Every structure is written in C-alpha cells, then in structure tokens.
Amino acid sequence: MIAVGEKVLMRGCEAMAEAAIRAGCRFYAGYPITPQSELAEYMARELPKYGGVFIQSESEIAAINMVLGASVTGTRAMTSSSSPGISLKQEGISYLAACELPAVIANFSRGGPGLGNIAPSDADYFQATKGGGHGDYRNIVLAPYSVQETVELTHLAFDLADRYRNPVLILCSGLIAQMMEPVEFMPFREEKEEKPWALRGARGRPSMVIKSLYLQDVELEGHDLKLQEKYKEIREKEVRVEAQHLEGAKLVVVAFGTAARVAASAVEEVREEGLPVGLIRPITLFPFPTDFIRKAAEGTDRFLVLELSGGQMVEDVELAVRGRVPVEFYGRMGGVVPSPEEYLTEIKKRL
Amino acid sequence: MYTDLMVSGFGGQGVLIAGRLLSYAAMRENKHVTFFPAYGPVMRGGEAYCTVVISTRLIGSPVVRNPLTVIVMNLPSLLSLEPRVKPGGLLIVNADLADRSHSRREDIKKIFVPANTIAEGIGSGRVASMVTLGAYIEATGAVTLQNAISCLDKIITEKHREFLHLDEEALNKGAEFVRAGHRLQDTGIR
Amino acid sequence: MKLVFDRPRSMKDKPMHFCPGCSHGIVHRLVAEAIDALGLRERTVAVAPVGCAVFMYEYMDFDVTEAPHGRSPAVATGIKRSRPDLFVFTYQGDGDIGAIGLAEIISAANRGENFSVVFVNNTVYGMTGGQMAPTTLLGQRTTTTPRGREAKTEGHPLKMAELISGLEAPYYVARVAVDSPAHIARARKAILRAFQIQVEEKGFSFVEVLGACPLNWGLSPAEAIKRVQEELIPCYPLEIFKDKEQAVM
Ligand SMILES: Cc1ncc(C[n+]2csc(CCOP(=O)(O)OP(=O)(O)O)c2C)c(N)n1
Ligand code: SF4
Ligand SMILES: [Mg+2]
Numbered sequence: 001m002i003a004v005g006e007k008v009l010m011r012g013c014e015a016m017a018e019a020a021i022r023a024g025c026r027f028y029a030g031y032p033i034t035p036q037s038e039l040a041e042y043m044a045r046e047l048p049k050y051g052g053v054f055i056q057s058e059s060e061i062a063a064i065n066m067v068l069g070a071s072v073t074g075t076r077a078m079t080s081s082s083s084p085g086i087s088l089k090q091e092g093i094s095y096l097a098a099c100e101l102p103a104v105i106a107n108f109s110r111g112g113p114g115l116g117n118i119a120p121s122d123a124d125y126f127q128a129t130k131g132g133g134h135g136d137y138r139n140i141v142l143a144p145y146s147v148q149e150t151v152e153l154t155h156l157a158f159d160l161a162d163r164y165r166n167p168v169l170i171l172c173s174g175l176i177a178q179m180m181e182p183v184e185f186m187p188f189r190e191e192k193e194e195k196p197w198a199l200r201g202a203r204g205r206p207s208m209v210i211k212s213l214y215l216q217d218v219e220l221e222g223h224d225l226k227l228q229e230k231y232k233e234i235r236e237k238e239v240r241v242e243a244q245h246l247e248g249a250k251l252v253v254v255a256f257g258t259a260a261r262v263a264a265s266a267v268e269e270v271r272e273e274g275l276p277v278g279l280i281r282p283i284t285l286f287p288f289p290t291d292f293i294r295k296a297a298e299g300t301d302r303f304l305v306l307e308l309s310g311g312q313m314v315e316d317v318e319l320a321v322r323g324r325v326p327v328e329f330y331g332r333m334g335g336v337v338p339s340p341e342e343y344l345t346e347i348k349k350r351l
Numbered sequence: 352m353y354t355d356l357m358v359s360g361f362g363g364q365g366v367l368i369a370g371r372l373l374s375y376a377a378m379r380e381n382k383h384v385t386f387f388p389a390y391g392p393v394m395r396g397g398e399a400y401c402t403v404v405i406s407t408r409l410i411g412s413p414v415v416r417n418p419l420t421v422i423v424m425n426l427p428s429l430l431s432l433e434p435r436v437k438p439g440g441l442l443i444v445n446a447d448l449a450d451r452s453h454s455r456r457e458d459i460k461k462i463f464v465p466a467n468t469i470a471e472g473i474g475s476g477r478v479a480s481m482v483t484l485g486a487y488i489e490a491t492g493a494v495t496l497q498n499a500i501s502c503l504d505k506i507i508t509e510k511h512r513e514f515l516h517l518d519e520e521a522l523n524k525g526a527e528f529v530r531a532g533h534r535l536q537d538t539g540i541r
Numbered sequence: 542m543k544l545v546f547d548r549p550r551s552m553k554d555k556p557m558h559f560c561p562g563c564s565h566g567i568v569h570r571l572v573a574e575a576i577d578a579l580g581l582r583e584r585t586v587a588v589a590p591v592g593c594a595v596f597m598y599e600y601m602d603f604d605v606t607e608a609p610h611g612r613s614p615a616v617a618t619g620i621k622r623s624r625p626d627l628f629v630f631t632y633q634g635d636g637d638i639g640a641i642g643l644a645e646i647i648s649a650a651n652r653g654e655n656f657s658v659v660f661v662n663n664t665v666y667g668m669t670g671g672q673m674a675p676t677t678l679l680g681q682r683t684t685t686t687p688r689g690r691e692a693k694t695e696g697h698p699l700k701m702a703e704l705i706s707g708l709e710a711p712y713y714v715a716r717v718a719v720d721s722p723a724h725i726a727r728a729r730k731a732i733l734r735a736f737q738i739q740v741e742e743k744g745f746s747f748v749e750v751l752g753a754c755p756l757n758w759g760l761s762p763a764e765a766i767k768r769v770q771e772e773l774i775p776c777y778p779l780e781i782f783k784d785k786e787q788a789v790m
Contacts, residue, residue: 027623034391053622058648065612069619072606118391179413180386182378199604201584209598211607265411340411
C-alpha cells in the first residue's frame, strides 16, 4: 500500500482509481476503452481488497446504470470511460441528475467526433458542461491538469457528488490518463456520510421512491426549479479557478486541462521576457468562473482562449466578457497536443 | 534545468522500463518529471516508445515533437526519429541493430553504442536498453548514475527481480563506454 | 354477500390506474403477496420499468427506484452487488426486456446475478400505444404492423424464457399466465419460488407472465383472456424451463 506523503510515479488514470478508493468509492462498473482501461484494471485488482465491488459491464450504458443502482443504496460509486463511451452514458447521467443521485464519472477524452482516434483531446467540453443528455440539468465538472490534481479533484468529486446529490464529471484529456507523474496520495477517508434518502428497505420508516417521472407539468416544473436552485447554489459556492500575473496584463490567456499546462509553460516564458501576459485556468468548468473572468476583463485589453478543440469553452468566456474586450481563439484538434513554443508564437502574435 | 528524451525500439527491448527508470530517478531528485508512453494500437505493431521530460519547473507538455535527446534501439526508430532531434541535440544509437551508415544528420551529436554486444557480454541481451540509458546518463548528467541504480528495485517487477544485478551492471557499462572517450561537453540541456 | 378483498401488506391502499382487464394489476398483487409471504417487505428495493408498470411505486409499499427504459437489470445489478442483504427484483415489459434492454437482461442473467425478474409479456408496447413488440405474434396487427407482423420483415416472436433458460447461469426460469384461477395459482407459486431462490442466494430467477393488454389489442377484457388462451399460450408454452433444484433431484 502507498503511504500518505510517499511520492510515487503513476499514470493519471491509475492514480484516479487509487484516489477514488481512498475517497470511499466502493463500487465501480466500466467497459474497456483506450486510453483509460488501466483504471478499470486497477479497480479490478484493488477494489475487492477494500470490500468494494468491481464489474466489467456489457456496455457503457449498463455501467452507468449499475452505478445508478449502487448509488440508490447510498454507496459511493463511479464509472469511467473515454469520449465514445461517455456518449453512451448520457442517458444514465440525465437520470442520475434527475433522481438527484450522486455519482462520479471520469472522461479521459480522445479525438473525435465518431470513432476519431485515441490521442488526447478536450472536445467534450460542450457535452460535459451543457448537460450532454436530455433535459434541464447540469453536471458539476472538474478539470485537472496534472496527475497530482487528478488525485485531489477525485476526492473533491466524491464529496461534491454527495453534498449536492448530483453527478460529478472529471473531464481531462487522455494525455492525463496515460502520462506518469510524481504524485502523493491523501489519507483514506474514514467518515461515513449519512444518506437518509438512500433505499435500503422500508425498515422502521415509510417506504420511499427514487424517480424522475412527474407527469403533471407543474409538478415537474417544481422539481426542475428545485434542481435550478441547486445549480444556483453550486454556482455561488463551488467555483474554483487559478490565475497568474493578471495585474497589468495586456493579454489574458484562458485555458483548462491539458491546454492549460502547456499554456502555463508558455506564459512563464513570455513573463521572463517581461511581456504583460496573464493566465486564467478554470478548474471547475461547471460552475464556470464567469464573474472572475468578467472582472479580469476590466483590467486587460484582450483574451486568448486556448483549447484542444475547435472552440467550445471560448463561448463561455465570450459570455463572461460580454464584448467588453476582444476574445480570440486558438485551438488544435484531432488529438494534436501543441508545444509550449507553438502557444508562445500565438501569444506573441497578439501583443 | 530542462531536458527531454525519447526512447524508441521494438516492444520487449525494455524501452518503457528505461524511460520509467529515468523518470523515477528524476523524481527522487525532486525534479518535475513526466513520462508519456505510446499507447493503444500503435503498440500492436511491435513498436514501443516513450517520452520523458525533466525540469526544475512546471512541465508544460509531456509530448515533444522535437526532442533534445533520442535513444534509438533499432533501425526503424533511427529512421523515424533522427530527423526530429533538435539541432544541436543528442542521438544515442544502438549500433548493433542500427548501422551508422543510415544516420544522416550532421548538426547533432551522436553516440553509437554496441548495446546488445555489451549486454550479452554481461549475460543477457535483454538489458541492452539499460546500456544505452547508462550512456545517456553519463553523457547528459540528467540524473546521477548512483541514483538511477538505487531506483532499479522500484521499477523492475517481482518477475524480473533476478535480472536486477544485470540491469545495474548494464547501466554501469553504458556509462563507462561514454566515459572512455565519448564524453560530450554541450548536451543541449538547458 | 360481502366481498372481502384483503390488501397485501406490501401494497398501498390506492386504486390502480390500469385499464379494465389489464394483467399488470394481477401480477402486482402476486408480487406483493410473495414478498409478504417471505417477509421481505422491509428489505426490498424494486426496480420499476419504463412501460405501463412504471407507476409500480405508487402501489407498492416498499422501496422502489426507477430505471431508464430497458436498463433495470443493470440497475438491479448495482443495487444487489453493493447491498447483497437487500431483496431486489425487476419488473419489466416485453419492449423493455426484449428490445431496448436485451443486452442488459442477457448479460445479467448470464452473470447469474442474484436477483429476480418478473416479466410481463403482453405482446405490445402498452404504454406508447400498442406498437409492435419483439413478442408480437405473427400476423398480429399493431399500430406499426398495420398489415400484421410478418416473419420475413419483422422476424419471429422472441421467446424470452426459452432464451434465458438456454444460458448456463440462471437458476430458475418459468413461463406462466394469469388468464384463469388455475393459471394464477401456478403463477403465484412460480413467483414465490423465484423469490425464494434469491433469498437462498442461489442466483438468477426469471418468471415470464403472459398478460393481456385489452386496450391495445382492441378487445374486451373477456375477449382478451380468450386471446391469451387461444393465441398466446400455443405460441408461448407454459413451462418451468429450468429449475436447477429439480434437475439434481
Ligand atoms: C429511451 C426510450 N425510448 C423510448 C421510450 C418510450 N417508451 C416508453 S414505454 C415503451 C414501451 C413499453 O412497452 P413494454 O416494455 O412492453 O411495457 P408495457 O407498457 O407493454 O407494459 C417505450 C418505447 C422511452 N421511455 N425511453
Ligand atoms: S395499455 Fe395495456 S398494458 Fe397498459 S394499462 Fe392498458 S391494458 Fe395494461
Ligand atoms: Mg408490453
């Protein structure tokens, strides 16, 4: 067993599995897909040692529904996949959100659309943050940019999922799944959360139902309003964002996940040359740091959004900036991971 | 300090193990390090490669298009990776499986190590990648040789423990090969 | 004469919404009785389908969760595996189990999951208005087979009980009907047996119940019962296809 504070070299998706177990995850179901099958393999090996359940399901559809079942009983449960598999999970995610069931879903995304390829991409931003499945719902979306942060956000994901009884997506590119980095783990979580809503048999209490069907329009609207209230609270309390060098920055770069780490390197370099460039890195994609970016727009001339996609988060940045200053975009697709030099060129072009 | 390395060869040549050992040693020296292996169907063709980035600062990208240093363990790797080495960079070639006549670049430093011959001399051709890694460490000083040797038991799985002393000797022999006349002044490490 | 109709403890005191002559009402009752008989009410978590039986939770007085259309066997797997002490069953229709959820039911059965399935085969999609189901009989007219189901284009009726019993893992597989008091008595026994097998942790148990959907068949309740007897049962024989206990005896 890995000791707390011991530094080990580990693949991102395996580190996530270890962190999930430490965060109290006791149920995992999944279907193999590159580049994250090692997460399932890790769970298959380790989870039973902690009294947890691992199931290789017949499909991603089955996996998310098994997670739904486990969550119904109040068990901390997760599934993971990569882009095409996450598309199949959307039905189940919508049901989880509607039934207000906690669950953690990891998407180590790859090049798309369609079968695409297995190279790192971040083009599932829309799907993750705007719902993805049907109906008025939101996932909490966390976007780590290193193996260490993947571990930290995995713990956070389980806590937020329980606190808000809502699915939490961990969205990162396949690069983070496969890359090994030094990482330290947090202690095993001891406390057991109370879940009075969980179905464990009507012993000593009236029978209960978990459902999402409300045939009366007004009744369903009431349920939807309750969900909206929750999303509002999440927006108010759970925004996480990292920023550097905003003071006096003429250009502010906005990037998340894999693009953000390449961007951070590039920004460090231009700062050393004395150029006024800042960086904003959203860690929560929902809730999005809208207010933070809006405020930053008051002190800069221009934004540059860098993504591993054709331009998705840029729409949220534009909404936040509200036309106050220009918002420019540079993206690479298809699994291309840009180099810091490439970003450096894009940054300098705009100064 | 910043350096990066690509190691490439046939599957089974120990390419990934060499990369992981270097990464582990860098971690022990409290440096930032990323190890990024080739994964998925590309591995089916029997090709294996990985990229290691070591830095005293946050590492932007674990993927490198033009590496500062490359170790090639066979001819296909030499042909595909030599053109990608940064000008002024370093290329370490397993001379037993990739003849120097195929090497074209004049703007990079090159070390031809008869890695298989040296490895077989120790007792097993399987440790050829450790010979080239030893050469790399000696030539670049990316990590200390002693540290790399001390990390071996963290990287080598139970199953291969019996080869541990061979791995150690291979690292030493690779380093000696460079020390005996191939020491490089400027290795491109910045 | 006063008609005494005592409600099983596992049922709420609520009128059911099903059409006159619909079989779901009877099957609900049989399920509730079996749960009472085995004293399982306080440790039951049932999975309701998407179909006419979706409102099961309105009538049953034990814990019930909903599942997406066809996914009940996966949801039940998640419940039972994370809490093996619970009594878990799915209640599914023919569209739910034989079309959209075929992969989930076959896979759960093949794993030998220790939960029970009650499957009501009424040969149509009841809830959505009587479209063809995988179990629709040859020649049967539905809203999507206006000229009757044809083997050449729509294939043959899907025999779920036979299909499931062909797998190695399932412990008990039976087909029953609820068209007559005698058949209802046998159905009651089969459901009880299926549930008992789960309680004894023996594995997967499956009961297919031939039911009537008078509304979508365009028949009166009495005519619908006749159709079950004259058309459904000849196509779907009432049998215990598999009982591992019996096999060893
Ligand atoms: C994904 C999805 N597709 C379609 C539907 C619409 N739908 C609801 S019930 C049903 C068929 C139900 O038929 P069956 O399972 O035979 O149950 P019955 O109503 O006959 O008891 C369908 C297609 C749905 N709810 N979800
Ligand atoms: S439509 Fe058919 S299955 Fe549905 S309630 Fe009416 S009779 Fe029953
Ligand atoms: Mg039906």
